[in-house]
Amino acid sequence: ILETAKREQVNVIGLSGLITPSLEEMTFVAGEMKREGFTIPLLIGGATTSRVHTAVKIEPEYPGPVVHVHDASRAVGVVSKLLSTDLKAGFAAGVKQEYQDLRNQRTAERSTRPLLPLAGARANRAAIDWAATDPPVPTFTGVRAIEEYPLNDLVDRIDWGPFFKVWELAGPYPAILNDPVVGVAATALFDDAKRMLADLVEHERLVAKAVFGFFPANSAGDDIEVYADESRQTALAVIHSLRQQMAKTSGGPNLALADFVAPKESGLRDYVGMFAVTAGTGVEALAADFESRHDDYNSIMVKALADRLAEALAERLHERVRTEFWAYAPDESLDNKGLLREAYQGIRPAPGYPACPDHTEKRTLFDLLEAEHRIGVRLTESYAMLPAAAVAGYYFWHPASQYFGVGKIGRDQVEDYADRKGMAVTEVERWLAPNLAYAPGRTEEEPNATPT
Numbered sequence: 001i002l003e004t005a006k007r008e009q010v011n012v013i014g015l016s017g018l019i020t021p022s023l024e025e026m027t028f029v030a031g032e033m034k035r036e037g038f039t040i041p042l043l044i045g046g047a048t049t050s051r052v053h054t055a056v057k058i059e060p061e062y063p064g065p066v067v068h069v070h071d072a073s074r075a076v077g078v079v080s081k082l083l084s085t086d087l088k089a090g091f092a093a094g095v096k097q098e099y100q101d102l103r104n105q106r107t108a109e110r111s112t113r114p115l116l117p118l119a120g121a122r123a124n125r126a127a128i129d130w131a132a133t134d135p136p137v138p139t140f141t142g143v144r145a146i147e148e149y150p151l152n153d154l155v156d157r158i159d160w161g162p163f164f165k166v167w168e169l170a171g172p173y174p175a176i177l178n179d180p181v182v183g184v185a186a187t188a189l190f191d192d193a194k195r196m197l198a199d200l201v202e203h204e205r206l207v208a209k210a211v212f213g214f215f216p217a218n219s220a221g222d223d224i225e226v227y228a229d230e231s232r233q234t235a236l237a238v239i240h241s242l243r244q245q246m247a248k249t250s251g252g253p254n255l256a257l258a259d260f261v262a263p264k265e266s267g268l269r270d271y272v273g274m275f276a277v278t279a280g281t282g283v284e285a286l287a288a289d290f291e292s293r294h295d296d297y298n299s300i301m302v303k304a305l306a307d308r309l310a311e312a313l314a315e316r317l318h319e320r321v322r323t324e325f326w327a328y329a330p331d332e333s334l335d336n337k338g339l340l341r342e343a344y345q346g347i348r349p350a351p352g353y354p355a356c357p358d359h360t361e362k363r364t365l366f367d368l369l370e371a372e373h374r375i376g377v378r379l380t381e382s383y384a385m386l387p388a389a390a391v392a393g394y395y396f397w398h399p400a401s402q403y404f405g406v407g408k409i410g411r412d413q414v415e416d417y418a419d420r421k422g423m424a425v426t427e428v429e430r431w432l433a434p435n436l437a438y439a440p441g442r443t444e445e446e447p448n449a450t451p452t
Contacts, residue, residue: 001029002036012079013038014069016046019352021359021382023053024433030061041065041082041092043075053434055099056106065092066099071168114247115437116254118412121245122222126259128400135262135270136328136397141230143213145374151201151208154279154312159340162311163193166304196298197305206282206306208313209375212275213368214326214395218264222256223420224272225264226368232269237364239272239394240421241356242406245413245437257349257356257394260401273326273395275317275348276371279309280387306389314391315339318348321395328397347401350393352383354405357435358428359383360421365392408437 005013013033015026026049030042042062044054054068065082069075081091116124160173167189169182176186200206215236216227224239243256253259262270283306290299322329322344329345338344351361362383365371372378377390385392414436418428429440 002032002038005038005040010040011083012041012043014043014045014075017044017048018046018388019359019382019384020048020357020434021431022046022048023057024430027057027061027433030058030066033064034062038062039064041067041079043067043069043078045069045071045075052102052106055102057433059096059099060103065095067095113408115245115408115410116247118243118245118410118416121243121254121413124248124254125243126253126255126400128259128398130262130266130268133262133268133398135268136326137269138214138271138273138326140325141214141216141271143211143369143374145209145211147209147375149208149210149277149313149316151204151206151279151309154208154309154316155197155201157312157315157336157339158308159311159315160190160308163304163308164189166300166307193301193305196301200302200305205286206279206309208277208279208309209281209377210275210277210313210317211369211371211374212273212317212321212325212395214271214273215368216269217261217272218266218268218270219258219261220264222258224258224261226272230269237368238420239364240358240361240417242358242409242417242432242435243413244404244406245409246407255355255402255404256406257396260347260396260398271326271397273321273397274365274369274393275314275321275395276366276369276375276377276385276390276392277310277313277317278375278377278385278387278390279313280306280389281376283387283389303389306387310389310391314348314393318346318395319344322346326395326397342403345399346395346397347403348393348395349403350391353393354407355403356394357406358431360423360431362392365394406435409435410437 001013015029017023017026026044033042041064044058044066049068051068054066059066067078069078081087164173164176164186169176169186171179171182177183177190179186216230216232217224222241222243224241225235226237226239228234228236241257244254248254261272262268283302286302287299319339323332332344334343349355351365352359360383362379366379378386380386414428414432415425418425429436
């Protein structure tokens with residue numbers, strides 16, 4: 001990036017990030033810009049970025065102007081100010097002060113939320129009465145694939161809310177269609193989307209695929225051991241979970257995903273499920289065809305619809321897991337609103353998201369499911385999924401299972417986690433950078449205080 005910037009004598013460098021590992025790379029680029037004596041503005045954007053992260057992690061690494069741009073439509077205005085002889089100094093100074101204020105606010109907020117020692121957090125794990133639990137047995141163990149899932153079975157399960165966010169139209173669906181500000185634009189966009197969706201379904205221009213499986217499993221501390229068979233003597237793999245360490249002023253537990261699987265010492269025969277789905281087979285060719293005709297609108301549209309179909313397939317498959325394949329809720333009867341509200345038993349957390357923020361855990365999931373071989377979804381070196389219209393995660397059945405965010409963790413957990421995974425601490429710190437409650441290389445945690 002920096003070599004190209006020098007060669008082309010650019011005015012601005014822009015970095016865009018899709019998943020959380022991109023954040024650490026952005027921080028590195030900012031530091032390298034400082035080291036190599038750059039002074040030009042650095043713009044930060046993309047799905048995984050935020051104003052707070054830019055202020056806390058990236059801006060301190062580079063003395064030149066660093067600006068988080070919320071969406072592409074605002075980039076022109078920001079760049080215009082940064083390149084204006086009259087406006088640049090005032091605009092850059094204003095952003096720098098804003099980011100300093102955000103850092104001060106962040107420090108003040110953190111000081112009221114102490115971090116528990118890992119041992120203390122583990123002592124406050126979810127209290128589940130395993131002695132009164134009879135884990136449901138899946139209808140099969142091992143892996144199955146669905147090579148072509150009917151698209152017409154997914155249309156009614158689409159969650160349209162995120163679709164409008166792709167186009168930077170704010171508001172809940174369907175109320176957004178009548179919004180006094182963006183309602184007309186949203187309705188026109190929705191009409192175009194429905195026309196394209198009907199064409200995609202009728203002519204089968206996209207292929208939806210799924211692979212999923214169930215495995216004997218038990219928890220061992222904060223890990224989940226996945227076994228080869230019911231003898232439970234040989235571990236196929238280990239799912240490493242992270243535990244919340246922030247003190248709970250409400251008295252709630254410090255959760256880890258391992259809490260929702262029966263402990264090995266309980267003697268119970270529990271299970272864990274895994275899945276990977278895609279509706280992206282064929283989307284790149286369609287998008288490329290639109291782009292070759294300079295039709296960026298429909299190129300973005302087909303990608304956005306493929307994303308929605310992939311999420312709909314994840315929702316539909318989870319429904320069938322609950323009622324049919326694992327059948328722990330055979331009498332469930334929810335409409336689409338109930339499904340989108342997640343008013344059902346069990347969860348399907350995904351590696352790289354708040355309950356399990358380590359993207360490297362996808363490797364275990366993909367290997368057990370043979371996802372690349374079975375449905376053609378592969379992982380990049382940063383553990384993004386290709387095709388991008390893909391979803392992967394775990395299935396937990398227990399009624400007490402819930403979604404949560406791991407949040408900030410201490411050096412003691414990072415070192416413990418690195419040891420359990422057989423990774424260097426510095427490597428774990430790189431992958432979990434947004435979750436660290438300390439600055440790598442320093443010896444002290446961020447300041448703690450008594451919770452208010």
